[in-house]
Amino acid sequence: MPRTISHDAYTPRPEHRFTFGLWTVGNPGRDPFGDAVRPVLSPSYIVEKLGALGAYGVNFHDNDLVPRDATAAERDSIVREFRKALGASGVKVPMATTNLFGDPVFRDGAFTSNDARVRRHAIQKTMRAMDLGKEFGAETYVFWGGREGTETNAGKNVIEAMKWFRDALNFLCEYSIAQGYDYRFAIEPKPNEPRGDIFLPTIGHALAFIYTLDRPDMVGLNPEVAHDSISGLDFSHGVAQAIEANKLFHIDLNAQKPGRYDQDHRFGSEDIKQSFFLVKLLEDSGYEGMRHFDSHAYRTEDEQGVWDFAAGSMRTYLILKEKVAAFHADKEIQHLLGELGKRGAAPGKRISYGKDADAIRNETFDLDAMRKQGYAYERLDQLTVELLLGAR
Secondary structure (H helix, E strand, C coil): CCCCCCCHHHCCCHHHCEEEEHHHHCCCCCECCECCCCCCCCHHHHHHHHHHHCCCEEEEEHHHHCCCCCCHHHHHHHHHHHHHHHHHHCCECCEEECCCCCCHHHECECCCCCCHHHHHHHHHHHHHHHHHHHHCCCCEEEEECCCCEECCHHHCCHHHHHHHHHHHHHHHHHHHHHHCCCCEEEEECCCCCCCCEECCCCHHHHHHHHCCCCCHHHEEECCEHHHHHHCCCCHHHHHHHHHHCCCECCCEECECCCCCCCCCECCCCCCHHHHHHHHHHHHHHCCCCCEEECCCCCCCCCHHHHHHHHHHHHHHHHHHHHHHHHHHHCHHHHHHHHHHHHHHHCCCCCCCHHHHHHHHHHCCCCHHHHHHCCCCHHHHHHHHHHHHCCCC
16 A cells, blocks of 8 residues: 655645556556566556545556557457546546557657558557547647657658658647547657657747647647756756747656656656746646656566655655745745846836837946846855755
């Protein structure tokens, strides 16, 4: 059984909207150099455990729930059992996705494979997976292009690949409308792994691509901490851009050491300060979507370690959420931020040509004074660190 969480303020509840994937807590610990170290957990058992821990929901790839070689009768039996588990636990299914990377047929990509038959099969598989997700009430549908990319540019015309990718998403948007599914689609960027270079590698690439689609209003983003951190990017900056564009449809929370393989560690386990600023961004912006933990327990763990990992992921988020409240209540921090606000950093301090053109053209600036004035960021950062370390 999961260990008891002693602090009520940090006990997760469904209203916190924490979710996990069947593939996350169900990860058996297999890696490229070693076999599985934990038994396979059934979807229904995972749902039962997550419900007991206070999670809101569970997400799945099509084949996480229904094996790709299942017969129609086996599929129906699995669906019935899973639905029963959801009903008993109260756990929801807010998001679904398709495995377009595991089958050898997708070795050159799915929507961007050089083989047109593979591209059509990928669309068919996604249509059926969308049907499955909607059976359980999923509202968001994620696209992670794990095999959409190259090892050598000699083998792929990237301009054509982008057209194929666009065609696929345009097609699937129309399918969602035709079926009355009302899905919100979310692209999940990643720079590399398992392909040497993956198409749409960053939040910015994906945002630009979205506005070339026939129905850009239906498509947004599902950014992941580890995917930006692999490349050394500041994840919260990209998330802020997605929020500002009204394109943060879903988010994957985990932890990652920059420059490493995709580690998918427990949220907050590597960079507490960056995790804090991410939680602050989500909470301050009023983000109402899922807080999805796309991560897994260390390979050293047994099953108990899996539930410790899941409980710890949610607990860390809630601790950091409390730290955000402390940040807003800290008089010295707020005084420094207030001084910046007086200099024009407060929200709403924006310009427009029609209103400000003449004033800016004729404005006189005291450049000597401006050059001498600091911003007190060292003090702000130190106070933030002290708050996170419990010294304030």
